[in-house]
Amino acid sequence: MGEVPPHADRKSVWLDCDPGHDDALAIILAGYDSRLRLLGVSTVAGNQTVEKVTLNALGLLTAAGLHSIPVVQGQAKPLMRPAQICPAIHGESGLEFLDGSSMQDYAVGSPVNEKAVLYMHSCISSHAESQPVALVCTGALTNAALLVSLFPELLPKIEIVLMGGCLGTGNTGSVAEFNIQSDPEAAKIVFECGAPVTMVPLEVTHTALATPAVLQRLSVRSTPFLGLMRKLLLFFAQTYREVFSFEHPPLHDPLAVFYVACPEAFKVKRMRVDIETSSPLSAGQTVCDIWGRSPLGPNATVALEADVDSFWESMIAAVMKADMVSPLNSPKNPV
Incomplete structure (x- = not known):
């Protein structure tokens, strides 16, 4: 990973998930x-x-030793549609393990008692100094759509990087990916808001597979925290195998974070991306103008490939840093 850059030189990130x-x-x-x-x-x-x-966010931050990171609870449903959830992949808790326990078991503290978009605006505004803050979205884009709609003055201070969408085959719809399908109207607002938007689609995230070799790298030390990380990936592996017939599960969301950290590890293309909001067959489809035929012009940078080896180097290094400070590894284990 090299030397740690000075605090002011790091890219500021807000994670919406x-x-x-x-x-x-x-x-x-x-x-x-x-x-x-x-x-x-x-x-x-x-x-x-x-x-x-x-609760899952609070539990993960606690287990990973990131106690000082604030959590704020956002929108409970899409802008115009009923809420969708995904227990088939992530279980009844949203982040559970094969033994029936869940990440919620580790939750300590409470979310910030404020409306999410108001808190996001305040925090992002105060940190958008020499460069824009990266708003990384790895779920439905409801919070992001409200943020850019309520505070258009924030647009020059942010870049939006999202895990979502697809160029072709979807996952929870024939041509739609779950995050975009969950709130197509919000996605349409985000893609058309005027801020720089980068989309990391399924075609790229499906190449970042948690193989047995990856699990082996998480077994170099026998600690409770690394054990938890292996349990997390094993649950995900089983559900992805049963639902999508993947031999090894893809790790979607960290690729969007990795793009912010290391954009040179990606092959990208500027293109027009429109969001289908009307069709009952394809609501949430990211209609990607790969060949540049749209008269509207590009509105997004779309990732086409990622250096998967570099991603895993960064991901494993981050997990190992968390392992060094995780309170789960303390003999007293206050969690």
Whole structure:
């Protein structure tokens, strides 16, 4: 990883998410990559209800030794549609393990008692100094859409990097990915807001697989925290195998964080991305103008490939840093 950059030289990140299994690792990467400075975490309904994913965020931050990172609870439902959740992949708690326990068992403290978009605006504004803050979204874009709608003056101070969408085949819809499908209207607002938008789609995240070799790298030390990380990936592996027939589970959300830390590790293309909001067959489809035929012009940078080996180097390094400070490894274990 090299020497840690001076605090002021790190890229400031706000993470907006619906903490399930891959979001948990996105939080760890944002919190421990030496190129990043995690300002806070906001939650949104998606993998589970917003109350459950907020507890998951608190539990993960506690277990990972990131106690000082604020959590604020965001929107409980999409802008115009009923809420969708995903227990088939992430379990009834949204972040549970094969033994029936869950990340909520580690939750300490409470979320910030303020409306999420108001707290996000205040925090992002105060940290957008020499460069924009990266708003990294790894769930439905409801909070982000409200933020850019209520505070258009924030647009020059942010760049939006999201895990979501697809160029072709979806996951929870034939041509739609879950995060965008959960709130298509919010996604449309975000893609058309005028801030720089980068989309890391399924085609890229499906290449970052948690293979047995990755699990082996998390077994170099026998600690409670690394044991928890292995349990997390094993649950995800089983559900992805049963639902999508993946031999090894893809780790979606940390790729968006990795893009902020290391954009040179990605092959990207500028293109027009429109969001389908009307069709009952394809609501939430990211209609990507790959060949440049749209008269509207590009509005997003779309990732096409990622250096997966570099990603795993950064991801494993972040997990190992968390392991060094995790309170789960303390003999007294106050968690």
